[in-house]
Amino acid sequence: MAAQLKNVSIIRSGRAILEDATGACQPARFTAFCGPNGAGKTTALSVLTGALRPDRGSAALSGQDIRTVDRGRLARQRAVVAQTSALTFPFQSYEVVSMGRAPHLGRTTRQVDLEIVNEAIRKMDVTHLAERNYLTLSGGERKRVDIARALAQVWEAPEAGGTRWLFLDEPTAALDLKYQISLMRELQDLKQKGWGIVAVLHDLHLVKKFADHVWLFKNGKVEAIGEAKSVLTAERIQSVFELDAPYTLP
């Protein structure tokens, strides 16, 4: 019941920005997508989340081809934290988090929604920002609110025993070290509760320390998939990232 890509290719202007990508991310595991800029990691993530339709191949979530899943059901199984927020209207932070409950309209009560939103805000340590205008928050604060929203979205398991998936695109980019570490810890915590975590991360040190599996991308291809320790060898890092010398992660 993994999040899978099977021979997925994405072609733009005749060029394959993702070529024949195949692999599975398991539930109860923290998978990281790594690689240099333009390697195809965000593209692969987009196919997994259902945002991008593959030109070739297929993607499946929890055993079902994503194209066949109704958008509401999909929204109750997986949440996405994008790299940037496009919000330009002055919602208060808790209103933004509350929008995460949108796919549950008609399937939940106000009481439950409020409690979940409350909890999600607490978990991401943005309680003191709840009534602040989202637009006035710093980049890092906004990111934490966005993550809280994603948590609120898939707080409950989709159906008995179903997997909750969280996809994140460069979540640590704007965060202070303190929050980077606490986010990684939080993701591990969720993973232990059975959530499937897939994140595009550029910081290999964080990846080695906190992630279980790694997909290494280069030039639109999946170079390697496997446990972080075995994939992120000094030689491989040198080759994929085009360094002058091999680099060993501490």
Added chain:
Amino acid sequence: MEASPPALEAASSANLNTNRERIGVLVLAGAALLAMIGMAIGVLVGPLQITLSEFSAVALSWVGIGDAESVSRVKTGVIENIRAPRSVLGALVGASLGIAGAAMQGFFRNPLADPGLIGVSTGGALAAVAVIVLGGTLLSPILVFLGAFALPIIAFLGSLITVAIIYRVSVFDGRVIVATMLLAGVAANAVAASGIGYFTFLADDAQLRDLTFWTLGSLGGAIWDRVLPAALLMLISIAGLLTLARPLNCLLLGEADAETLGIDVEATKRKAAFLTALGVGAATAVCGVINFVGLVVPHVVRLITGPDHRFVLPGSALLGAALVLFSDLVARVSVAPAELPLGVVTAAIGAPFFFWLLIRDKRTSGLG
């Protein structure tokens, strides 16, 4: 364990309303009250002096209590056939313009948007102007066929066709590209403006006057026969747009995020555009061009309630109704027994107010 954020703290299990929601409800109640006062004024006040007891006699006769024989036929006629349809029309036109303005601001993710951006008003205006100028010649067989409803019907069709064209042009790969639609709207407005310019060029003195008055907007000449069909369309538009509150909220996060939240973004955009065309098209067809309501009213509501469409949409409808009704009062009474065009009054109120809003709220109005 930290305490809940104050906003949610206030929502005890008994009452489940956050602070903002409480404010939102108050605003809706206030706007509803204003709209009702506006309608009452629309029926009770006017250039013709009618006393409260005369009005009561007529009103009671509607529900079968007594007949209004003591009241003169003219006064009864004014209440029933001039003021009543006019109030109903004014309320619905204001509500349509207000809620459509709010919906368009959500659709374009821009607080400066208004229904005119998708070409509703100019399409209708171009059609109306063509009717006014060509009515005696080229279009006369059509006009004879449509009778007294010719102008509103053709204007309405003009609105719908313009929006449909702009919409089609902006579709790529099955999705509506909002940025393209904005530009298409600008282009369409330019084309329509030149078309209107051409017809203005052809018009003779009388037609020119008619044309000018139409582009200034007016609730005058509102008789039940014309009001009821337009009212139906506007009610459908308002009801439909109200259901888009949550989807529009999510749409403000960006289309990609809205999609991952399970919102059918394309359907939302389609409905927003179509319902706007329906309501504003009907309003413009019957009253001519009325500016500023769709732009200013949602702004005012948003200032107090925040951007949550669950309050902004109904609030804009109610406040829009109130604004039009009060503006119409000024239009009807200030130069009695003559009348000012409604669009002049709404612009006179709306424009300075809008400038004030912009200056006051540069930081938090969501423009930056």
Added chain:
Amino acid sequence: MSSFTRLFATAAVAVALYPISSAQERIVSVGGDVTEVIFELGLGDRIVAVDTTSVYPLPALALPKVGYVRQLSAEGVLSVEPDMIIISGAAGPIGAVEQLRASGVDMVEMETSYSIDATLEKTRIIAEALGVEQKGESLVSEVQASWAEASEKIEALEFEPTVLFFTAVGDGAPRAAGVETAAQGVIDMIGGINVFGDYSGYKPLSLEAAVAADPDIILVMAHNALALGGKDKVVNHPALSLTTAAQSGNVFLVDATRVMQFGPRTPEAAADLAEDIKENMVRNGS
């Protein structure tokens, strides 16, 4: 008829008309020509409100205005509590006119037409509506006599100038009048020929067309010329400047409310206009 019979007849008519004549104490008059006729019939003091095109005689200017003839407010008209509304054919909008028809107040609607016959017709209709047929007939006779006199004067002038009736609103398109316009009516009265008599209504005018048509004289409404900046501006208007008429200064101003409303003053005004033209026209060898 013996004087007794006449007296009896008058009394009978008066009795028969009494219910009607007592009912028009508050008249709303829409249309400058309508207002003039009512004043000429001596009933001007019964008018309680007029439209903005009613500018003659002077008392009319002081009356409350119900708006422009084509943009009436139904309730506005009714708010002055009229018992009769008399409107010219140009009244609008349709909705307001319908509301007035449905209001129950007596309404008399004129048709629009541009000739002395139209004036006589209006006079008769209005007089009948106001219960003063006799006065109406005498006013009709007066106007007929006035017209007879005017026609004689005009014929005596012995000329048939070709005319271009010009109008331009501000920066708007320059236009010339064709048939079925008040302008055509004026041209007919002074015995001229409209160079653009082959189409109806007002049409856009180009300099080429004007030069090709080569009218003897150009007529412009006085208020129009004023808005353009005076007679000089008309003479030098881009659409007219190269015509012989403009270059010779054969441009004549027409007082629209006197001549073009086709009210009781019109015959006299037409004669005056014709004489003015004849006197001041510069002949260009023909």
